[in-house]
Amino acid sequence: MADTARRPENRYGNRPTMKDVAARAGVGLKTVSRVVNAEPGVTPETERRVQEAIDALGFRRNDSARVLRKGSTASIGLVLEDLADPFYGPLSRAVEETARAHGALLINGSSAEDPDREQELVLALCARRVDGLVIIPAGDDHRYLEPELRAGVATVFVDRPAGRIDADVVLSDSFGGARDGVAHLIAHGHRRIGFIGDMPRIHTSAERLRGYRAAMEDAGIPVEDAWMSLGVTDPERVRHAAEEMLTSPSPVTAIFAGNNRVTVTVVRVLDEQRRPVALVGFDDFELADLLRPGVTVVAQDAAQLGRTAAERLFRQLDGTLLTPERIELPTRLITRGSGELPPAD
Amino acid sequence: MADTARRPENRYGNRPTMKDVAARAGVGLKTVSRVVNAEPGVTPETERRVQEAIDALGFRRNDSARVLRKGSTASIGLVLEDLADPFYGPLSRAVEETARAHGALLINGSSAEDPDREQELVLALCARRVDGLVIIPAGDDHRYLEPELRAGVATVFVDRPAGRIDADVVLSDSFGGARDGVAHLIAHGHRRIGFIGDMPRIHTSAERLRGYRAAMEDAGIPVEDAWMSLGVTDPERVRHAAEEMLTSPSPVTAIFAGNNRVTVTVVRVLDEQRRPVALVGFDDFELADLLRPGVTVVAQDAAQLGRTAAERLFRQLDGTLLTPERIELPTRLITRGSGELPPAD
DNA sequence: CCCGCACCTGACAACGTTGTCCAGGCTCTA
DNA sequence: TAGAGCCTGGACAACGTTGTCAGGTGCGGG
Incomplete structure (x- = not known):
């Protein structure tokens, strides 16, 4: 029964424990614990010896054991x-x-x-x-x-x-933010406004959609299905959705983008359009102010x-x-x- | 000596342990362990009983203890x-x-x-x-x-x-990347090229600076101190540094930016200039292609x-x-x- | 000079889990 | 029907740390 057989084979080699430190410093286990935790009641001389042993062995307290004992x-x-x-x-x-x-x-x-x-x-x-x-x-x-x-x-x-x-x-406040953003577009004369957002099963998406609908309803504008694109988030499909609503029988003159990934893709699409299309996005993003035109957003912190x-x-x-x-x-x-x-x- | 006195006051209330599960299921401690770890050697009937107890008590294995025992x-x-x-x-x-x-x-x-x-x-x-x-x-x-x-x-x-x-x-490859970027500017006719980067104590910054110097030297262009700004990273100071080198006695016609935070600020500064100033940045960033002009970068993955x-x-x-x-x-x-x-x- | 007190120090158990090992019951075969 | 072997289940120790408690030392005061 060699001593080596007692320790399970783990990948840490054999790290020194408080017991090892105690043996080397010639003190008790608990004294090492006291030094490590800076508890009172240890002579400077003893503390020095323990500290020396800690440094020599490269001891580091095992927090798993500590957690097990302390509970936090x-x-x-x-x-x-x-x-x-x-x-x-x-x-x-x-x-x-x-x-x-x-x-x-x-x-x-x-x-x-x-x-x-x-x-x-x-x-x-x-x-x-x-x-x-x-x-x-x-x-x-x-x-x-x-x-x-x-x-x-x-x-x-x-x-x-x-x-x-x-x-x-x-x-x-996704609902209020989206409503304000869409109302802003309406205030600037838009009536055919598109909405592109993520899956309505995601709460924020649903709320933003609700905000869009509320703003439109407040203004007495009936919403056409072709103006709304839901559950779309990867660039390819956002691009497709945007192009669809820009070329539909009653094409939108403005788009409200439901999150920043959508916004960024829409910016790209609009950049390629001949006629200017208004855009408000939910979420701010870096450099939004440097684009031409700068991107108006509903910012959350x-x-x-x-x-x-x-x-x-x-x-x-x-x-x-x-x-x-x-x-x-x-x-x-x-x-x-x-x-x-x-x-x- | 109430039973409650035995447990230290931790913030977890008293979470059930395997022992509790074992007691409830009427089996031994180790059997619970076997079920939890999907070890073989447990009758389906016993397993069911244990699983029931686990669900009823809301037991969740304490990984701290597991780690302590297993070592990984x-x-x-x-x-x-x-x-x-x-x-x-x-x-x-x-x-x-x-x-x-x-x-x-x-x-x-x-x-x-x-x-x-x-x-x-x-x-x-x-x-x-x-x-x-x-x-x-x-x-x-x-x-x-x-x-x-x-x-x-x-x-x-x-x-x-x-x-x-x-x-x-x-x-x-910060050195090579910076050298290539600066050489690119030189190839487009620039000779007075500025460099704005972080502290040279940061390895990547030092390497990029070295790349800048190497490219200049390769082209036989002596570098003026006024063209280099080091240890500057917050927007205010980057702005200041850029403006300095644009208005120095021998003003730069191009800037190499040492990281993406610097690049973004420099873009803002250049946007306000009357004459066009060339720019290459280290690190790609989102929307770099949408700016006017698009920002040429040395991209790392x-x-x-x-x-x-x-x-x-x-x-x-x-x-x-x-x-x-x-x-x-x-x-x-x-x-x-x-x-x-x-x-x- | 001795008692008591303060201050250090260490032995020991416990935290919750897993590995080892053994006991008991079952089945299958001779 | 008895023995061998297998399968299931449990008792126990150990992982490394900290809390409890008791012992030991040195000092001051009575």
Whole structure:
């Protein structure tokens, strides 16, 4: 029974443990723990010896064991749709900053807009015992989270509401923003206005569509089916959809784009048109002001969204926040030219 | 001595453990473990009973304990400069995809270009016993990683090389790319060419500056100090620097921008100039083709950078990769107009 | 000079899981 | 029908850390 047989073969070689440090420093295990955690009650001389042994062995505390013992991981999970989407950059950054301010690490993953993958990710994070979750949901049924919520995992949904459970939600006012954006086009004389957006099963898309319809109805303009294109998001199909509504029997003179990916593609299409077509997009994007014409957008503050969510998360953890709420942040219309073009009939 | 006194007060309330599940199902602890891990040797009937208890209690395995026992966390760490920088979006996405393909989670953090913060983050990740690290370094001395490397933590540096240790590195060819970009301007007749870049202590910045100098030297053009602006990255100062070199005694007729943040600001400045000034930027960015003129760039493939790094990481973990290497990915010059403007003397 | 007190230090159990090992019951065959 | 072998299930230790508690030392005061 050689000593080597006692340790399981893992890929870490054999990292030194507190026990090893203690042996080398000629002190007890607990004393090492005290030094590592800067607890009081250790003679400077003893502390020096321990510190020396730590440096010599290259010891690093094993947080898994610590977590197991203490019950809190000081880490939070962030589940979003796509790390590479520029919209989520400032959002994750804000969540990370807040986490950092609370001494927590951030674990994150992309759901790729797939509800199953979202659930898989969230549950994996729960198994790691993250203290809290910030979720940009892909699915619309989150009852699978009920045991977690009961167990006290703090949870905040961002950008889209939770489905079938009662949880904190931080949103942008998609409905109001879209309505204002479309009303802006109407105010500039447009009546035939197109809408291109993502699948209505995504809450924000549905809300923006609703805003579009509301603005049109407020102005007493009947909406034609040919003006609306839903569930379209990849560049090829957005291009096709835009071209369709520009050449339909009653061609649109303006387009409202439901998110920034759509907006960017529409900009390309309009760039190729002979007659000017007005455009308002939901979501701001870098360089929108440098294009000719500048792109008028309904801007939402992604960083603020993330900050608000993360702060609520930590307030849940503090215990200073108890009842779930739904917070809606206002949007802001930024006029840059494309939304103020008159209709070219 | 109530039972409740036995459990430490943690924020998870009391989550059910395998022991609880076992008690409820009327089986042994290990049997539950077998069911949870889909190990063979459990009767369907027993499995059903256990599964029922799991669902009823909302049990979720505690991965901390599992990790402690097994030694591997199935997670990797990604340390980058700024989550919100669009350049890192595709990179993190690629790392995440690769991690996912290997069944690993991604933990990440931003160093904000601060070496201390980088070290702090990296060591925190090591304490969590991540299996591997992908690091976009902020500092230039990574000897603090030596104990970790010895302990077998797989490590790959991306975008910038490691300092004072021998480690895997995946880079873009900053020197060659910058040289080509500047040579492109020279080929279009420019001789007074400005360079605006980040601090030379950042490896990529230094390399790009070196590329600029090499191209100028190859063409026999002496470089004036007034044409170079280093360590400048925030919009205000970039603007100032650009304006300076455009109005100096020997004003530049073209600018080479050292990274995409600089490029974007320079675009704004040039947009306000009366005479046309040529521009080539390092790093591609969205919509560069839609500006007037389109912005000519030296493009690097961020996603490929991330994918290559992550794949090498997992090959290190497989044991199929043993000696550290330095890999340089080529860049690509994309001409769109701004780099082909003739000098306006 | 001795008692008590404060201050350090270390032994030990526990966190929740998995690997090892053994016991008991079953089936199948001789 | 008995023995061999297989299959299922459980008891137990160990992973590395931290909380509890008790022992030991040195010092000051009575």
